[in-house]
Structures are given as structure tokens and as C-alpha cells.
Amino acid sequence: MAEKIVIITGATDGIGKVAAREILKKGYSVALVGRNKEKLAQVNAELSQYAVKNSISLYQADLSSVKETKKVAEKIQKDFPKIHVLLNNAGAFFSEHSVTKEGLESTFALNHLNYFVFADTLIPSLHASGEGRIVNVASGAHFGVSLDFDNLQGEVKFSGWKQYQKSKLMNIYFTYELDERLKEKSITVNCLHPGFVKTKFGHNNIGFAKSALQFAQNLFAMNEDKGARTSIFLSTSDEVKNVSGGYFEKSKARKSSKPSYDLSARKELWKKSEQLVKAILK
Numbered sequence: 060m061a062e063k064i065v066i067i068t069g070a071t072d073g074i075g076k077v078a079a080r081e082i083l084k085k086g087y088s089v090a091l092v093g094r095n096k097e098k099l100a101q102v103n104a105e106l107s108q109y110a111v112k113n114s115i116s117l118y119q120a121d122l123s124s125v126k127e128t129k130k131v132a133e134k135i136q137k138d139f140p141k142i143h144v145l146l147n148n149a150g151a152f153f154s155e156h157s158v159t160k161e162g163l164e165s166t167f168a169l170n171h172l173n174y175f176v177f178a179d180t181l182i183p184s185l186h187a188s189g190e191g192r193i194v195n196v197a198s199g200a201h202f203g204v205s206l207d208f209d210n211l212q213g214e215v216k217f218s219g220w221k222q223y224q225k226s227k228l229m230n231i232y233f234t235y236e237l238d239e240r241l242k243e244k245s246i247t248v249n250c251l252h253p254g255f256v257k258t259k260f261g262h263n264n265i266g267f268a269k270s271a272l273q274f275a276q277n278l279f280a281m282n283e284d285k286g287a288r289t290s291i292f293l294s295t296s297d298e299v300k301n302v303s304g305g306y307f308e309k310s311k312a313r314k315s316s317k318p319s320y321d322l323s324a325r326k327e328l329w330k331k332s333e334q335l336v337k338a339i340l341k
């Protein structure tokens with residue numbers, strides 16, 4: 060077991076899996092969270108060549124469920140009293156409206172509330188390491204949208220892509236708000252756009268949404284190794300060990316969209332998220 064531990068959600072494919080491999084190579088231990096037991100075992104087998112004894116731990120959970128997210132995060136918190144990095148990476152695009160078993164819209168539950176609950180639960184361990192980092196994988200797709208609090212979960216009007224864009228704006232609000240709330244603690248919080256990356260992103264859909272995305276990925280997207288670079292940089296580089304509250308692209312701080320700096324929307328989202336999580340966990 061290496062000295063420093065990085066928790067990576069959505070580590071069974073795409074950006075998360077490459078990040079796990081590269082972070083292991085740097086000598087960290089990793090705890091990988093995925094929803095599929097077989098894929099977790101497969102990734103473990105693939106990555107074990109880069110691991111020292113016990114440096115890979117595996118956790119299974121459906122992260123679109125608030126209850127399962129809370130449970131797995133509590134287990135990780137217990138297993139690792141000191142955590143150095145939480146890489147909140149699991150996410151997806153749902154072209155059709157769908158709801159989770161807890162009655163939440165799937166994009167909102169997986170892409171936003173999952174980050175919210177995971178980070179909140181791991182704060183004591185991140186603080187205890189004395190140098191904790193929270194890295195939230197957002198997206199440049201957040202440009203062009205703002206939040207409508209009467210339609211937060213697409214309950215009035217639903218567009219799958221718009222809902223995805225909004226969930227990524229939520230990642231940025233969450234990052235900026237959490238950064239402010241953790242100012243007194245030794246934990247940094249940053250978010251990033253990985254670029255347009257050729258992964259299995261969007262392949263859960265059917266019909267036009269899937270084929271159009273795959274077509275664009277084949278033509279324009281960068282490979283996963285490149286796409287994981289900013290996540291790895293924010294998780295491990297000394298250059299950003301004291302940097303917090305930033306939005307990054309190509310490992311450089313950038314300005315996020317104008318609406319992402321709207322303080323009242325940011326506070327309102329936090330309040331609504333907290334209320335929803337409390338109601339589900341009560």
C-alpha cells in the first residue's frame with residue numbers, strides 16, 4: 060500500500076480508468092468505484108501490473124443512487140482515515156428522460172448529487188491527510204446554459220443534452236461553493252473540462268443520440284490518454300497543491316461561463332441539493 064490514496068469514481072472506463080492507471084504509475088494507491096463488479100475485476104487485472112501490494116481497492120455502487128453513494132462513501136471513509144484526493148469523475152448523458160429508483164432525474168442524480176454526496180462524506184478523511192484535494196470532472200458543455208430552479212430535473216420541459224449541460228454547470232457551482240465552505244480546511248477543490256474525448260460517453264443511449272455522438276467522436280475527439288491529463292494534473296501536480304476554486308482546461312486555469320459566477324444560483328443549488336439529499340437519507 061502506497062502512502063497516498065486517490066479515490067476515483069467511474070474508474071471502469073474512459074477518463075477515470077486512464078487516470079487510475081497513470082496515478083498508480085506515479086506511486087499512489089487508488090480506490091476505484093464502479094457500478095459493475097465484472098468490469099471492476101477486469102480493470103483490477105489490467106492495472107495490477109502498475110500496482111504495488113494492496114495499492115488497488117475496489118468498491119461497487121450505483122452512483123445514481125443517493126443512498127448507495129452515501130453507503131459506499133462511508134465505507135471508503137472508514138477504510139481510509141486519510142485520503143489525499145477524491146476524483147469525482149463518474150457521469151453520463153441520457154438522451155431520454157429517465158428517473159432513478161429514488162425518483163430523481165438520472166442526469167441530475169448521477170452527474171451532480173453523486174459528486175455532492177461523495178465529497179461531503181469524505182471531507183473528514185480529506186482533511187485528516189493535511190493536503191486533501193477534490194477534483195470534479197465538469198465540461199465545456201456548461202457554456203450556453205443557466206439553471207431554471209422550476210425545472211431543475213427537467214420536470215416541466217426535458218431535453219437530454221440541455222440537462223447534461225446543466226449538470227456540468229452544477230459541477231462548477233458545486234466546486235466554487237465547496238471551495239468557499241472549505242476555506243478553513245486544508246482541502247482544495249477544483250474542476251475541469253477534459254476536452255472532447257473518445258470514450259464510451261453517450262453509448263448508453265440508442266438511435267440518433269448515440270450514432271451522432273459516435274460519429275463526432277470518431278472524427279473529432281482526442282484519445283483517452285490525452286483526455287485524462289487535466290484530471291491527473293489536478294489530482295497529483297505540486298503546481299496546484301495550493302490552488303483552489305478553479306476551472307481548468309488543458310491543465311491551465313480558465314474562466315468558466317458567465318452564469319457559472321452567479322452567486323445566488325450557486326447558493327440556491329446548494330440549498331436545494333442539501334434538502335433533496337436529506338429527504339432521501341432520512
Ligand SMILES: NC(=O)c1ccc[n+]([C@@H]2O[C@H](COP(=O)([O-])OP(=O)(O)OC[C@H]3O[C@@H](n4cnc5c(N)ncnc54)[C@H](OP(=O)(O)O)[C@@H]3O)[C@@H](O)[C@H]2O)c1
Pocket residue numbers: 068069070071072073074075092093094095098120121122123148149150151169196197198199252253254255256257258259260261
Ligand atoms: N468524453 C468526453 O468528451 C467528455 C467531455 C467532457 C466531460 N466529460 C466527463 O468526463 C467524465 C467521464 O466520462 P467518460 O468520457 O470517461 O465516459 P465513459 O467512458 O462512459 O466512463 C464513465 C464512467 O462512469 C461510470 N458510470 C456511469 N454511470 C454510473 C453509475 N450509475 N454508477 C457508477 N458508475 C457509473 C461508467 O461505468 P461503466 O464502465 O459501468 O459504464 C464509467 O466507468 C464524465 O463526468 C463526463 O461528463 C467527458
